[in-house]
Amino acid sequence: MSPKTVFISYRRDDTGKSFARNLKQGLTHRGYDAFLDVDDMPPGHWDEQIPDEVRHRSHFLLVLTPGALDRCDHEDDWVRREFEIAVTAGRNIVPVHGESVDPGKLRQACPECMKGVFRYQCCPIRHKGFEKDIDELESRFIPRHKAPGPVTPHGPPPLPAAGLLLTGGLVSGLRGSLDVPPPQLGGHRWDEQVPAAEALTNQRLTAALPRGLCHLLKARACLVDPGGSGTATTDGAGEIEQALDFLRKSGFNEFVVRALLIRARFASLDNRPQDARTDIQNAREIATGQKMALNSAEVDLEEAVFLAQLPDMQEQARQAIRKAVHRLEELDYGRLLPRARQLAQSLGVLSHT
Numbered sequence: 001m002s003p004k005t006v007f008i009s010y011r012r013d014d015t016g017k018s019f020a021r022n023l024k025q026g027l028t029h030r031g032y033d034a035f036l037d038v039d040d041m042p043p044g045h046w047d048e049q050i051p052d053e054v055r056h057r058s059h060f061l062l063v064l065t066p067g068a069l070d071r072c073d074h075e076d077d078w079v080r081r082e083f084e085i086a087v088t089a090g091r092n093i094v095p096v097h098g099e100s101v102d103p104g105k106l107r108q109a110c111p112e113c114m115k116g117v118f119r120y121q122c123c124p125i126r127h128k129g130f131e132k133d134i135d136e137l138e139s140r141f142i143p144r145h146k147a148p149g150p151v152t153p154h155g156p157p158p159l160p161a162a163g164l165l166l167t168g169g170l171v172s173g174l175r176g177s178l179d180v181p182p183p184q185l186g187g188h189r190w191d192e193q194v195p196a197a198e199a200l201t202n203q204r205l206t207a208a209l210p211r212g213l214c215h216l217l218k219a220r221a222c223l224v225d226p227g228g229s230g231t232a233t234t235d236g237a238g239e240i241e242q243a244l245d246f247l248r249k250s251g252f253n254e255f256v257v258r259a260l261l262i263r264a265r266f267a268s269l270d271n272r273p274q275d276a277r278t279d280i281q282n283a284r285e286i287a288t289g290q291k292m293a294l295n296s297a298e299v300d301l302e303e304a305v306f307l308a309q310l311p312d313m314q315e316q317a318r319q320a321i322r323k324a325v326h327r328l329e330e331l332d333y334g335r336l337l338p339r340a341r342q343l344a345q346s347l348g349v350l351s352h353t
Helices: 016-028 046-055 079-090 105-110 114-118 131-143 162-173 190-201 208-221 233-251 251-270 274-287 291-308 311-331 337-346
Strands: 003-010 031-037 059-064 094-098
Touching: 003 016, 003 046, 003 079, 016 031, 016 059, 016 131, 016 208, 016 251, 031 105, 046 079, 059 079, 079 094, 094 131, 208 233, 208 251, 233 251, 251 274, 251 291, 274 291, 291 311, 291 337, 311 337
Parallel strands: 003 031, 003 059, 059 094
Antiparallel strands: none
């Protein structure tokens, strides 16, 4: 899947059609393959082709025009269906709007089932500043490193409506932030996220994806044991096994890779280096096989962290961190790159600046 593929979802009124057309032209001029149904729909069953196009394009742009969400209280409305498919397929979702739209007022007026749209950061595209705003869309909202990995051949199972809003927020919030920074390199206060994860898990979610993400968040939190109780590794190991079970069922291999890397960290903490090595290798096979560029960089970094702990594997650790830094620089991925460079400096690969 190319990181420069886009699906444009819009309401077929005069404003929506004009906005979508201009949006496609602006993206096409910047090298994107932008799907607009009236231009790009091949002969066949359109009601099967539309979901396939949503699932197999990296970015999903939802055009918010006045009244765009008004009919979304009907389950068969295609703006609603396209958005739901994009959420369950884990696409990079970006609502876009012109200067005539106030997202806050639109959220208040839209059907409850579409409130999840506004969990995603909106990108304004103004008529007067169109070219500048399209540049901003490209560089900030749909850059290469935000392209998710491909879905499984048949796609993940659909979510029940009750889980859609929560899952959309989790996917948006966790994508790009479920990396596993080494404790010595700093990181998030994961322990503070445990109560939130507990609350989410108690909301009687039945779909595999939201349950898997909740367990994954709790497992990540357990990598740091703030109370010094010594139970963090044990508790985390149980959470990560449940996370992997649900995430594999969901078909979201992007998060399966991250779960394997977190399990590798637990194995390393538990003095089981062979198990850690196996999980890292399995994560690499998934990321490489499905051409997940960001996940591959995360695997490189985790392998370097693992090897750096072994006295007789320092040269292999240096090779791994060189690869990780190179990949992250290519992706221009700011979240992980400073951590990778810091580890590279500690291994003598990069000089301190």
